[in-house]
Structure formats: C-alpha cells, structure tokens
Amino acid sequence: MLYREAGQFKTSYAADQAVFPLREDRIGLAATLFAAFVLVPVFADDFFLSSIMIPFLIFACAAIGLNILTGYAGQLSLGTGAFMGVGAYAAYKLTSIFPETNIVLLVLVSGFFSAAIGIVFGLPSLRIKGLYLAVTTLAAQFFLEWCFIRIPWLYNYNSSGAIEVPQREAFGIIASGPAASALTRYFIVLAITLAVTVLMKNVIRGHIGRSWMMIRDMDIAAELIGIRPLYAKLSAFAVSSYICGLAGAMMVFFWLGAAEPSAFSISLSFQILFMAILGGLGSLMGSYFGAAFIWILPVVIRFAFPALGIDIGAETVQHLTFMIIGALIIFFLIAEPHGLARLWAIGKEKLRVWPFPYG
C-alpha cells in the first residue's frame, strides 16, 4: 500500500484538526500501540522491560516535559534533573505519610510539588531570556540538589542518605519495591507516559499551546496580541515541571527502586536536554525518538561489538556513546534544529510524493 493522501478528503474543520489525518499514519499508530500493549508484554523478558522499555518510556516522559518548556515555550532550562528529583522526593515523602494510598495516585500528585517549585524558579523568566535564564535554572539545579543532600527529612533520616522505595500497591497489585513485577511497572509507566503525550498534544494544538509558541517565536508581538507573558511563561514552567516531576517519581518508584541525590544531578538534566534536542525541539514524537536513541544506543554498542567479534570494555562503550551523541548533537544543532522528528517528517513527505521528486 502506498503512503498517499489522494482520495482522503477533509470535509470538516474537525477532520482537518485530527492529529493523524492520513489513514497510513493511523495504521502505523495502531501497530505501535499493539506492539506496546501486546507484543512487548508477551515476548519481552524482565531484562528487556526493566533495562530498556521502562527507562525509555520514563525518559521520553521527561523529554516531553522539557520539550514543553524549551521546545514549545522557548525557555531554556538546565534544571530538569532537579525538577525530576523534586517529584521523586515528593512521592517518597507522600508514600511515607500515606502508606495505604494507591502509589500511582501519589506519583501523579507528586508532580504538583515540582510544578510549584518550577513556577518559583520560572519567575526570573519574566525578566531574563536565553542563556541568562539557563544560568538561573542552573542555580535551581544546584540549590535543589543541595536540599536533597542537606535536608535529612526528605530521605526519612536514612543513614545511607538515599531514598529506598518501599513496597506499595496500586489497584490491589504490588506496584513498587523489589516484589513488584517488571510487567506491572511497565504497564504503569506506559499508561502514564501515553496519557501525558495525548493530553499534551491536545493542549499544544489549542490556544494555550499557541500562546507558548507565540512567546517562543516573538514575545513582543505576542504581548501586543494580548498574551500576558506572565501567564504564558509560568504556565509552561508549571506544566513542564509537573511532567518532569512525574517522570522523576516514576524513575525511582518504577525503575531504579532506590536513588541517591546524585541521581538527579546536572548530568541527568543534560541527558534529558540532549534527548529533546536530538529528537526535535517542539515535537512530542521527537521526545520518544530522542529518548530511544540516547538510551538504546549504548545498549546497541555494548552488544554489537562483541557480536562482530570485537572485544571492547564498558568504558569504551561509554566513550563511544558520548562521542556519537556529541557529534550528533552538533550536527542537529547546525543542520537540522528540529531533530529526528523533522527527518522523519521529511522522509514521510518524500514517500508521499514518491516516485516523483516534486509534490
């Protein structure tokens, strides 16, 4: 079957607004969802779920959070790691206080704490832009990291200084702690990340999403059209930080099981930023591409070289990963600022008019 829009007419504005207007795209989406909900659970082993799929989805979620702020609203942030940490610590404290409550609910609530902190650290954005704003988010990163280390109440005075995820239930099933199955955790993370994606897609295609992009593209014109920068910027900070906090809580409760403050360091911020840039700023699907690429590349390198009979150490894998990702970041920043998502769109565009070179 060819990838064509011929014969697929849009007869209403509602149809024209559809997220996937082309039938082929809808089939592709259905296939992806089928793989995510049926094929992966049936065929994947615990290692694949715990080491690849779960972190991939959590990183995709975090990258979507950052993309809202940086890709859509145009506010550069280096504090993603710390905002994820706020979500993780909030979830930990909440479940310590309400041990009987559904852990999924608490994880969802914990995002509100990082949203609140995100708003506070977003206030400087009303005055400063670009690199200077990045520096203030960097200050937020260091301040919050300091809090994670210096406020023992946050980790329940554990002598290790780390948070250790207790066993908790959701809907009568063990969802966190060592006894929680990988499959359960996978389904929770999958459901939350997909829900975030759909809800954010809806926000972005409406007037709130437009107000973010207006501020990003030309803040003066946006203001003269009646957008209040205060609302637009702080709402972007709040939504972005909520999602990042949610991702941080998921990271600890449904993936790592325990975390030290260093888990939420500046290197996590950069990792998420690279995912957003590589995948494509201003694209939700790109966030998935970026997360997949950066998370899965080292795994591929680790297994590919031995398979080719080349013996490389763990350290070399890491160095290779850094080099490849670094080179790609530079390439994308210079040649294709809209990242993998844009390459995907160009590929589809070519396919649409294939075999004719011009559409």
Next chain:
Amino acid sequence: MRVDAEGGGPGAAPKKGEERITGEVLLSIDDISLSFGGVKAISHVSFDIRKGEIRAIIGPNGAGKTSMLNVINGFYHPQEGTITFKGETRAKMRPYVAASQGIARTFQNVALFKGMSTLDNIMSGRSLKMHRNFFWQMLWFGPAQREEIAHRRRVEEIIDFLEIEHIRKTPVGKLPYGLQKRVELGRALAMEPDLLLLDEPMAGMNLEEKEDMSRFIIDVSDQFGTTIALIEHDMGVVMDLSDRVVVLDYGSKIADGTPDEVRGNQKVIDAYLGVAH
C-alpha cells in the same frame, strides 16, 4: 484597482464613502512627548483619529511614526501627554490592555511567529477571545474543540478574504515577504479590532503586491468599518487611501489635514516630499 500616483482622479480608489465616517473621535492623542535618554522621538504631538476613517501618518525616516504607534498600543510609555481611546483617558497602558480594548497592529519589520503555520499565526489573533481552560484543553473533545472550530471558521473567512488559502498550512518563515505581510494583516484582522495600526504595510513590495494590499485595506475599511491608522512612504498610496493625513518631522507635527491640503503645504514639501523624490 490601480494605485494612481496622482490619486483622486476618475478610476482611482473606489472612493472612501464619506458616510462611514461619523466624525466621532475614536482616539485622541494629546500633547504626547516621548524620549529615549537624550533622543527625543516625539515632542508635543496632538491629533485625533475619527471612527471609520483611514488616517495616514507620514514623515521622513526617523520622524517618530513607529514610535507613535508604539505609544498608541502601549508598548512605549510617553513621558508627557495623554491618550483617549473610546472615551477613556490614560497616560499609559499595558500592551495586552490595548489589545483587549480593540487595538491591533502590524509591524514595519514583519513580526510573525516564524515557527508556526499561516493558519496558526492567524488563529493566534483569536487568543483573547478563546477562554477554555487548561483542563478542557487537555480533554480536547467537547468544549475545547467546539471553541477551536468556531474560531477556525472566522479565521477561514479572513483567509478567503486575503486570498491566501493555498498557504494555509505553510510555515510562515518559508513565505515570500509580500505574503508574510499579508498574513500579518490577517493576524491583526483576526483580533476584530476597532482600531488597526498598519506600519508600512507595503514597504518592500512590488507594484502588484502594493495594489493587492491597497485593495485589502480599502475593503477592510469598507466592509468591516475598521478605523485604520496607516504609516506609508508611497505618496501615491497615501493620497489614494487616506481620508486625512498627519505629517511628522523630527518628532513634531508639521501638518494635519486632507491629502490635498497636506500636499499643498510648503513645510511638508520641504521636509518630506522634497527629500523623498
């Protein structure tokens, strides 16, 4: 329609029907002065704009025309003087207040949202009229979608009006300059303003594009009854389109009247026409 450099003659602009101008003052500028550090951009300028008219603001480069528009829509705050809009007098206002009061504008250097399509740029003009909150937006289906479609319908009318159906989905950054200016007009029209400020809408256009733009401006005035303040360098266009002209030079007003009166004014000839031609 041809833009006739002489203006007025038979076959020129479908002459601005005097009946749409009621004589009621929509905006009045009283003794406005604005300076940046030592630079005086506007000094003691007063004039008014009547409901329904096309009011041209002309003058050599650096005369303070753009600054005047910036004062009117609240982007610059004058040190002296007051602005009365729809009967309400203010020393200054925030841009979004001006926008919500019904003042829209286009910019001398196109200020579109480069990362967005033509459609989204014009939809952005509807921002102040769209109110569904965040939670409805997340759900989309239902109230948010209904609101979006209702506004989309209005925006499509504007797209038809400006004859830009073919570039509806094109990112505006990829459009030629003339079309960008047209999209920017569309965005301003989407606000359904009472007062439309146009800052050199035809600068950098070829003759055909200028004729199109002139036609759109006249149609906006005739069909929607929108009051328009127009900054323009092309004297033919000014003489053709405007009901009254105010002339600025070095930040001061040197003439104010009908195109014919202004054209005959010796000060204007010295300051502007003499230099420009």
